[in-house]
Amino acid sequence: MKKNTGVSTKCVHSGELKDIQYKGATSPLFPSTAYDFIDVDNDKYPRYFNTPNQLALSKKIADLENCESALLFSSGLAAIFSSMFSFIKSGDHVIFQSSIYGGTLNLVDKEFKKFNIEYTLIDSFDINNYEDAIKPNTKIIFIESPSNPLLKVIDLEAIGNISKKYNLISIIDNTFASPINQNPADFGIDIIIHSATKYLGGHSDILAGALASTKSNIEKIVKSSINYGGNLSEYTVWLLERSIKTLSLRVKKHNDNALAVSNFLLNHKKVKSVHYPGLESHPDHELSSRQMNGYGGMLSFELSNLDEAILFTRKIKLIKSAMSLGGVESTICSPTLTSHSKISKEERENLGIFDGLLRFSVGIEDPKDIINDLSQAFDEL
Template sequence: MMKMKKTNNGTKAVWAGEKDYLVHGATQVPVVLSVAYGYDDMDEWYEVAVGNKKGHIYGRNTNPTVQAFEDKVKALEGAESATSFSTGMAAISNTLSTFLLPGDRIVSIKDTYGGTNKIFTEFLPRLNIEVVLCETGDHEMIEEEVAKGCKILYLETPTNPTVKITDIKRMAKAGHDVGALVVVDNTFATPINQNPLELGVDLVLHSATKFLGGHADALGGVICGRKELIEKIYHYREINGATMDPMAAYLLLRGMKTLHLRVKKQCENAMKVARYLQTQELVEAVFYPGLETHPGHEIAKKQMKDFGGMFSFSVKGGVETMRQLLPKLKYANRAANLGAVETTVGPSRTTSHVECTPEERALMGIPEGLVRYSAGIEDVEDLIADLEQAFQSVSSEAKV
């Protein structure tokens, strides 16, 4: 018998997770909006309700459209199991709440997404959970803190918005040496560019709102990993109620069919635009792991297939220059989102870290004039020309 070749992620993005949910000869997964599912056989109903038989009983628990979405992400990440949430932050908060108890200790990095950082600095300490935030990229410091003992080691790589890189394989070993769960937010990388489970982590999560959906029209979050871990998270989520909406699941499923193509183009555009920005007089620094000047470039090359569609840059003149520059861009939404087919830009103080004070952002190494740039799928020549006219306009106004 001929051995089947391993299916690549581009094909999985189109086909994975859908076959079991197609009905009446349809080629697309339907949107199932029913809240409840009826049974004439009382024993069968019971078996489904207690999880002994496949099926659905109530929409807060499971839904066919939502399950198809979970199965597709599970296939892309190479996981045993997955469960979804109403938003990316729900995925993060529910996961942490599932495993952390008063008196526990969690180790993470300073450069996580602003909402995640607020959980670490504001909400977990209220529950008498010790939170240690290490300098991102200081692997020795992280290892030292982890060696003191922790319940969870939580990482985000690349980080939002400074796109710093952490060595996943090295950190997974450090966490497992003390029996910690290792969790990685893979939103920026996507399963196309990086698969943390293959590098040894226990759980990988995404804000599906971003690259997975790719069209800025559906909220969602998802977490993947070993079945016994996902079952615990699912149980917490089903009781606490942060359930993904079936229509959102449908939109995310549809978006993911082009994930491989979109991400490939976004990576290509990000690299070319980042290199262009390095040549601009008004630009102080460009932060993109694909650039040889990036401190995490070598680690990124080792653990990523490509460097992602996200980067950030700082401008001379800080906030004032940024205020003048961004409104002049014709081919960029100025909005608090990322990963969409359209290019999206914005300062971190109104996007990723709007919840934080200027002082908190400064401690995380985020300048007030930092611009987060999410490359879309437009022709890159137009994106560069757009930036060129914006820079020229700002420079001309400065000389008047």
């Protein structure tokens, strides 16, 4: 694809395979696990990340993230694990933003000790705190922006600069933004990760992960990851390629709907606060406008207490009460009962996560129907 190709065109056409035999319009699916043997270094095998459908979709994701290369994994967490463990060894140290996906924190909490890997969690978005945490054995800075569930935003360029200054690898979980709303490589971030289960898949029916980076980083990650065995099956690769064709359309609709919904919530008397980077009242609105192309489909809002939040999730009719996010359907959940249930109320409150908070993945339905559903649920409180 030419460098100035539009993002919607990339979604549809980047990397697509040609159906030479029948001239069909879509990429054919090659499910083979055995290919003509050339030599041991050039053998095609799904676990080596080098089969035709994997390479085709990796090209699409790399193009969408303005990166040289990409890889696909069986889950977002497999992409997160493989990215980090390709660069660290026993005795190394990793810096994490503390408000990242709970599963990533769990991986760190449960597995790092076994391998004698040190880590520091940074409970702040102030860049100085990240620089201050760097030690001689630090190898990676891992961030997520916008963050879960308060949609706080970190300065990507500043993190990219610190990483370069100290020769560290910067990794971002870009799941909430999607490559349509944010391209962290443009700001100097080294590795961009997606739980493709969310916006890339978009229909709540695919479990997958992806990461994008430079060719040389990808070569290193492949070398380790063929030993971890976390590649994505060819069938799911093919489905994911089909999903991404509509990514740009979907994400633009998610963005518009989330802004409309946040404005509605902002003016509702039963809502204590609304967290959405697209609102001018959001503390990181200016930074988001600088580094994002759209503000995303995720928001959160606060009701008076947990009982009210639970009642609200029982009264919604069109919107589903579900933990996952990024699907075409609107879903809502309580961080206290889901992503942050394993930490104490006091720790949650220190992070600004109060029991009345609800996280909302705004879908692509008509905004008036989403708002009507919220309205009738508020009337029941």
